[in-house]
Amino acid sequence: MSNNDQPTRGDRHQPSQEDFDDERSGGLIKKILLWVAGIIVLLIVAGAALFFYYASSAPKISESELASQNGTTIYDDQNRVISRLGLQKREYAKDGQVPATLKHAVVSIEDRRFYKHHGIDPIRIMGAATSNIFGHSDGMQGGSTLTQQLVKLSVFSTAASDRTFKRKAQEAWLAINVERHFSKNQILDFYINKVYMGNGVYGMQTAAQYYYGKNLDELSLSQLALLAGMPQSPTYYNPLSTNTQAATQRRNEVLNAMVRSKYITQSQADNAAKDSITADLDPHHGNTSGGDVNVNEKVVDPYIKQVLADLEAKGYNPYNDGLQVHTNLDLDAQKKLYDLANNSVSFQSPTMQAGVAVTDPHNGQIVAMLGGRHTGKVIYGLNRAVQTNRSSGSTAKPLMDYGPAIEYLQWPTFKSVSDTKFYYPGTSIALHDFDNKYKGTMTMRAALVQSRNVPAIRTLQQVGIKRATTFLKGLGISQKKPYTLQSGIALYISPLQVSAAYAAFANGGIYHKPFYISSITTQDGAVKHYSSTGHRAMNKATAYMMTDMLKGVFTNSQGSATAARLDGVNQAGKTGTTNYPGGSGKSGVMDSWMAGYTKNYSIAVWTGYDHPMSESPIAESSTTDAQILYRNLMQYLDSQNHASDWKMPDTVEAVRVNGKRQLVIKDSKWALQYAAIDDDSGSSDDDDSSRSSSDRSGSSSIDSMVTSRSVFSNEDQDGNNRNQNTTANSNSSNGNSGNNNTNSNAGNSGNTNGGSAQQPAANPQAAGAR
Known part of the structure; x- marks a missing residue:
C-alpha cells in the first residue's frame, strides 16, 4: 500500500456525524435516567418523611389494650349500658392453655412468615399487591401481618374513614413496636383471645365452649382448624349456619395451609377433612351463658338490630371495632312500650302482631321502637316498625x-x-x-x-x-x-x-x-x-x-x-x-x-x-x-x-x-x-x-x-x-x-x-x- 493510501493522523481522529448523534443520544438517556432516579429518591425520602410524621402521632398502645376482648358497647340516652356485643361469659386462654396445633393453624392461614418478620412483612406486602394487580390472589392472605391485625383490633376501627395511608403508617409503626416489646407467643395469645368468632363470641377459648362445649386443649385437629379459619368471616364460616359447605371449605383450606407449612402431614389433613363440620356441636353452648348487661336483651332487641345495621352502613364493624355507641333510646320508654305490647294491652290473639316507632319532633331522635310481640327466642328478628309492606x-x-x-x-x-x-x-x-x-x-x-x-x-x-x-x-x-x-x-x-x-x-x-x-x-x-x-x-x-x-x-x-x-x-x-x-x-x-x-x-x-x-x-x-x-x-x-x-x-x-x-x-x-x-x-x-x-x-x-x-x-x-x-x-x-x-x-x-x-x-x- 502506498503512502498515499495511509490514513493521516487527522483522518484517524476525526469523528463522524454518526458519532456525534450517538454521543448526544447517550447523554440524553443518561440525563433522563438521572432525573428518574432523582425523582424516585425524592419520592422515597418524601414517603419516609410522611411515614415518620404520621407515625409520630400514632396512639399509644398498652398490654391491657392488646389483651382486652374488645366488644362494642351500646348505651341509651342516659349513658346506661343497654347491650354489649358478646354477651357470653368470656374466657381468656393463657399461653399454656392454647394448643400448639391451634397456633400453627392460625399462622399457616393468616401469616405464613409470622416467625420471620418484625411486625411488617415487605415480601408479603409486595406479594399481596402483585396478586391484587394481576388477580392471582388465592383469597387466603392479604398484606397485613398478624401483628398488624392485632394492632388494628386493639386501637383502630375497620371503618372506611380508617382506610388511609396515615392509619396504615400508624398501624405499621405500632406493629413494629409491639414486636419489640412482646414475644411471638404473646402476640399469638393476644390475637387468639381477641378475634371475633361469630354469634357474639370473642376469643377462640370462648368459641370452643360456645360451639363445642369444650376447652381448646380438648378439641380435635378438625375443630381447631375451623376455629383458626373463622376470623376472616365469622358469619359466613359459622358451623351453626345452614351454609355448612362454606365452613367445611374454609376448614379444609386451613388444613392444606398447615400441610404447606409442614406442621402436619397430608395424611393427617385428609383424615381431619373427613370429619363432619357439624359433628359434636354443643346446642347448650358450654359454660358461656350469662352476661353483664342489666337490661333484658329482648326489650331492646329491635332497636339494637337497627343500630348495628346503621353502624355497618357507616362503615364500622361493630363486632371487631370495640366501639362505644351512644344512642337516642329512652330506655324507660322502651321498657314501657315492651310491657304494654306483651303484657298489659289485650290483643285479639297472641299471634296478633304490632310494630311501633316513637320519634322526637324537635330533632328526629328515635326514642323507642317495638319490632313485634311474643317473639320467643329469636334475636334480631323481623322488625315490623321498619317494614314497608303493609298499607297505612x-x-x-x-x-x-x-x-x-x-x-x-x-x-x-x-x-x-x-x-x-x-x-x-x-x-x-x-x-x-x-x-x-x-x-x-x-x-x-x-x-x-x-x-x-x-x-x-x-x-x-x-x-x-x-x-x-x-x-x-x-x-x-x-x-x-x-x-x-x-x-x-x-x-x-x-x-x-x-x-x-x-x-x-x-x-x-x-x-x-x-x-x-x-x-x-x-x-x-x-x-x-x-x-x-x-x-x-x-x-x-x-x-x-x-x-x-x-x-x-x-x-x-x-x-x-x-x-x-x-x-x-x-x-x-x-x-x-x-x-x-x-x-x-x-x-x-x-x-x-x-x-x-x-x-x-x-x-x-x-x-x-x-x-x-x-x-x-x-x-x-x-x-x-x-x-x-x-x-x-x-x-x-x-x-x-x-x-x-x-x-x-x-x-x-x-x-x-x-x-x-x-x-x-x-x-x-x-x-x-x-x-x-x-x-x-x-x-x-x-x-x-x-x-x-x-x-x-x-x-x-x-x-x-x-x-x-x-x-x-x-x-x-x-x-x-x-x-x-x-x-x-x-x-x-x-x-x-x-x-x-x-x-x-x-x-x-x-x-x-x-x-x-x-x-x-x-x-x-x-x-x-x-
Whole structure:
C-alpha cells in the first residue's frame, strides 16, 4: 500500500456525524435516567418523611389494650349500658392453655412468615399487591401481618374513614413496636383471645365452649382448624349456619395451609377433612351463658338490630371495632312500650302482631321502637316498625291529600268537599267508605275527622299527583313507581316513616330524618357526633291547620280515635284501617293503625297479622287495639315530659263559619270573606255533621267563586318567599292535572303482602277505611 493510501493522523481522529448523534443520544438517556432516579429518591425520602410524621402521632398502645376482648358497647340516652356485643361469659386462654396445633393453624392461614418478620412483612406486602394487580390472589392472605391485625383490633376501627395511608403508617409503626416489646407467643395469645368468632363470641377459648362445649386443649385437629379459619368471616364460616359447605371449605383450606407449612402431614389433613363440620356441636353452648348487661336483651332487641345495621352502613364493624355507641333510646320508654305490647294491652290473639316507632319532633331522635310481640327466642328478628309492606290506610290522608291541599291550594279548614258517588277515572270501579254510605257535601275538617275516603281522593285530584309527590318527598317518603289516586288512602310505608312524617306537623312544618345514634367513640378515642339537620317540609300555616283538624280525631264524637282520647294531653293524630282485597275470598279488617303526636313525641302503631290470609280478620272490637296501645304509651310519655298546646302562627287566623270555629290562611281569598274572631283557646269546635245543601251558604258560595285574582303564601321559617299561586276556580288546570296523572292508575287497595298499589281493587274501600 502506498503512502498515499495511509490514513493521516487527522483522518484517524476525526469523528463522524454518526458519532456525534450517538454521543448526544447517550447523554440524553443518561440525563433522563438521572432525573428518574432523582425523582424516585425524592419520592422515597418524601414517603419516609410522611411515614415518620404520621407515625409520630400514632396512639399509644398498652398490654391491657392488646389483651382486652374488645366488644362494642351500646348505651341509651342516659349513658346506661343497654347491650354489649358478646354477651357470653368470656374466657381468656393463657399461653399454656392454647394448643400448639391451634397456633400453627392460625399462622399457616393468616401469616405464613409470622416467625420471620418484625411486625411488617415487605415480601408479603409486595406479594399481596402483585396478586391484587394481576388477580392471582388465592383469597387466603392479604398484606397485613398478624401483628398488624392485632394492632388494628386493639386501637383502630375497620371503618372506611380508617382506610388511609396515615392509619396504615400508624398501624405499621405500632406493629413494629409491639414486636419489640412482646414475644411471638404473646402476640399469638393476644390475637387468639381477641378475634371475633361469630354469634357474639370473642376469643377462640370462648368459641370452643360456645360451639363445642369444650376447652381448646380438648378439641380435635378438625375443630381447631375451623376455629383458626373463622376470623376472616365469622358469619359466613359459622358451623351453626345452614351454609355448612362454606365452613367445611374454609376448614379444609386451613388444613392444606398447615400441610404447606409442614406442621402436619397430608395424611393427617385428609383424615381431619373427613370429619363432619357439624359433628359434636354443643346446642347448650358450654359454660358461656350469662352476661353483664342489666337490661333484658329482648326489650331492646329491635332497636339494637337497627343500630348495628346503621353502624355497618357507616362503615364500622361493630363486632371487631370495640366501639362505644351512644344512642337516642329512652330506655324507660322502651321498657314501657315492651310491657304494654306483651303484657298489659289485650290483643285479639297472641299471634296478633304490632310494630311501633316513637320519634322526637324537635330533632328526629328515635326514642323507642317495638319490632313485634311474643317473639320467643329469636334475636334480631323481623322488625315490623321498619317494614314497608303493609298499607297505612287512612293515615295517608294528612300526608298526601289534605296537607298538600293547604300547602299548595291554600284551602281553609271549612273548604267544602264532596262525599258523593265516585268512580276511579277510566274504570267502572266505585270507591266506598267503611259504612258504604255517602254523606254529600261536608267541610274538609269533617271529612278528615270522620276519615271519609271519597273527599280525600277528590282532594288529591285537585292537588295533583305531582304536587302530592313533592309534599311526600319533603316528609321522607318516596317510592320508585309513580303514585296513583289510590295512594291517597293507601301508602306502603313503615311505622317509623309515619312517625317521622307526622312529627313535621308537630314541629311547625320542619322534618327531621329519624336517626338512632348520637355518637360513636372508636378505640383510639376519636368521637364522631351525629344529628339530623331539619328542613322545612311545609309552611307553619299548613302544619298548624293540619294539627288543629287532627285534634278532632280524638275529641269529636264522630272522630275515628275516640278510644285514644286523653284528657289534659295536647295531641293530634289519625287512624287507619285496611280491608282484605277484593277477590281474596276474605272480608273484614286486615290492618289497623294509630298515629298521633304531641309537641314532644310522635308515635305510629301498626297492628295486624304477619300472614293475614291464613288468619281470621281483625274483629271490630280489636280494631282499637292500636289506639289503646298508643293511648297508654302516650299517657306515660306525656306524664314524663308534658307538652304545651300549639300556638297559632301569625299567618293563620280563626274565623266563624256557620257557627263553627274554622281556620284560614291570612290574606287568602277565603280569609277576605270572613271577619277574624278572638281565638284564645287554640282548640276547634266540633264539626260533627255533614251538611245538606240548605246548610252550605257559608262555604259553598265561596268555593264557587271564579276570580282571576291569584293568592299567595309568603310565610317561611327562613324568611324566604314561597309564592304559591293557585286560582280560585276549583276546576282549574291545577285540579285537572290530578285527573290526567291518574286516569288509568288507581291503586291496589288491600294487598299488604308486598303488593304495589297500582290498580283499583274490586273492593276499593279496603285501603282507606277509617
